[in-house]
Amino acid sequence: MRARWFVFPVAVALLASACGTDAATNSPNSSKPPTIALFLPESKTTRYEAFDRPLFEAKVKALCGDCKLLYSNADQDAVKQQQQVEAALAQGADVLVLDAVDADAVASLVHQAAQKKVPVIAYDRLISGISYEYYVSFNNVRVGEMQGQALLDALNARGTTAKGKIVMLNGAPTDPSSADYKNGAHSVLDGKVEIGREFDTPDWSPDKAQQEMEQAITALGRDNIVGVLSANDGMAGGAIAAMQRAGYAALPPITGQDAELAAVQRILTGEQYMTIYLDIRSEAEKSAELAVALAKGQKPAAPTTVNNGTNDIPSFLLDPIAVTADKINDSIVKDRFYTASDICVDAVKAACEQHGIQ
Numbered sequence: 354m355r356a357r358w359f360v361f362p363v364a365v366a367l368l369a370s371a372c373g374t375d376a377a378t379n380s381p382n383s384s385k386p387p388t389i390a391l392f393l394p395e396s397k398t399t400r401y402e403a404f405d406r407p408l409f410e411a412k413v414k415a416l417c418g419d420c421k422l423l424y425s426n427a428d429q430d431a432v433k434q435q436q437q438v439e440a441a442l443a444q445g446a447d448v449l450v451l452d453a454v455d456a457d458a459v460a461s462l463v464h465q466a467a468q469k470k471v472p473v474i475a476y477d478r479l480i481s482g483i484s485y486e487y488y489v490s491f492n493n494v495r496v497g498e499m500q501g502q503a504l505l506d507a508l509n510a511r512g513t514t515a516k517g518k519i520v521m522l523n524g525a526p527t528d529p530s531s532a533d534y535k536n537g538a539h540s541v542l543d544g545k546v547e548i549g550r551e552f553d554t555p556d557w558s559p560d561k562a563q564q565e566m567e568q569a570i571t572a573l574g575r576d577n578i579v580g581v582l583s584a585n586d587g588m589a590g591g592a593i594a595a596m597q598r599a600g601y602a603a604l605p606p607i608t609g610q611d612a613e614l615a616a617v618q619r620i621l622t623g624e625q626y627m628t629i630y631l632d633i634r635s636e637a638e639k640s641a642e643l644a645v646a647l648a649k650g651q652k653p654a655a656p657t658t659v660n661n662g663t664n665d666i667p668s669f670l671l672d673p674i675a676v677t678a679d680k681i682n683d684s685i686v687k688d689r690f691y692t693a694s695d696i697c698v699d700a701v702k703a704a705c706e707q708h709g710i711q
Contacts (some may be wrong), residue, residue: 392437
C-alpha cells in the first residue's frame with residue numbers, strides 16, 4: 354500500500370550520501386558508523402514486535418548497511434524506558450526514535466539528547482513539552498472519528514441506537530494519542546447515543562479492559578448495552594471475553610484498532626464489528642528514512658506540523674483506514690499485511706470463503 358499522507362507532502366530532494374557518512378553528532382573527520390536507537394513502549398499490543406520493529410530495522414539496514422542499531426522495549430514501564438534511553442545515549446547513539454510510554458515524562462530524556470546534540474523522532478506518540486526534530490504517526494483524531502462513525506452506523510443498521518447505552522474503552526491516559534482517539538469518537542457520538550460507562554484503560558491492557566467491561570455489565574445490565582467503542586483490538590478482545598463470560602447470546606458491535614490477526618479473524622466470524630487498519634509499514638519505513646537522514650547530517654522538510662503544547666513539531670501523518678469484514682480482502686490482504694493463509698484457519702475458513710478471501 355502506498356503511503357497516504359494527511360496533507361500533500363512537500364517534495365524533498367535528499368543529498369546523496371554513503372552509509373558511512375559522518376552522523377550529525379560526530380566530528381567531520383569521524384569514521385564511526387552511525388548508531389540509531391529505537392525505543393518501543395510495550396509488547397502486549399502485537400504490532401510492536403511483529404511489525405514496527407522488524408520493518409524499521411529492515412529499512413534502516415537497506416538504507417545504511419553499516420549503521421548500528423540499538424533496540425529496547427520498555428514493557429509499559431516508564432522508568433525502564435528512561436534507563437534504556439540513557440543507556441543508549443551513553444553508548445553513543447546518534448539518533449533516537451522514541452515511542453514513549455509516558456509522553457509527558459520523556460521530555461527530560463529529549464532534553465538530555467539535545468544537550469548531546471542527538472536528534473529525536475517521536476514515533477507514533479506525540480511527545481509534549483519540548484521541541485525535537487520530527488513526529489511520525491497517524492491522524493489520530495480521524496481514527497476516533499472513524500471508530501465512532503462505524504459504531505453509530507452499526508447501531509443505526511440494527512435499529513438499536515436509542516434502545517440502550519454504549520460503553521467506551523479508551524486507551525492509556527499516559528498516551529496522548531488516546532485523547533485524540535477519544536475526542537474524535539466523542540465528536541461523532543455525543544448527542545446521538547447514550548454513553549453508559551466510559552473508562553481510560555491503564556497500559557492499554559486487555560485484562561483491565563475485561564475488568565472494566567465486567568463492571569459496566571454489572572452497572573448497566575447485560576441487555577442495556579448496545580455497543581462498545583474500544584480504542585484498540587487488544588481491549589476489544591478483553592471486552593468480548595467479558596461479554597462471553599456474562600452469557601451474551603449475540604454480541605453488540607465492537608470497534609478496534611491495529612488490525613491484529615485475532616481481531617481480523619473475530620471480524621470475519623462476527624464477534625468484532627470493525628478495526629482501524631494502520632499502514633505500519635509506511636510509518637516504520639518513513640521513520641527509518643528520517644533517522645538515517647538525520648544520522649547523515651541531513652534534515653528533510655516535513656509536510657505539516659503538529660503542536661505539542663509547546664512547539665510546532667515537523668510532522669508526517671498517515672491516514673487510517675476503517676475495515677469491516679467486507680473490506681479485509683481489499684486492504685489487509687491486498688497489502689499482504691496478512692495473507693489468506695494467515696487468516697483463514699480452523700473456524701475462520703468458512704467466513705473467509707464467504708468474503709472471497711482465499
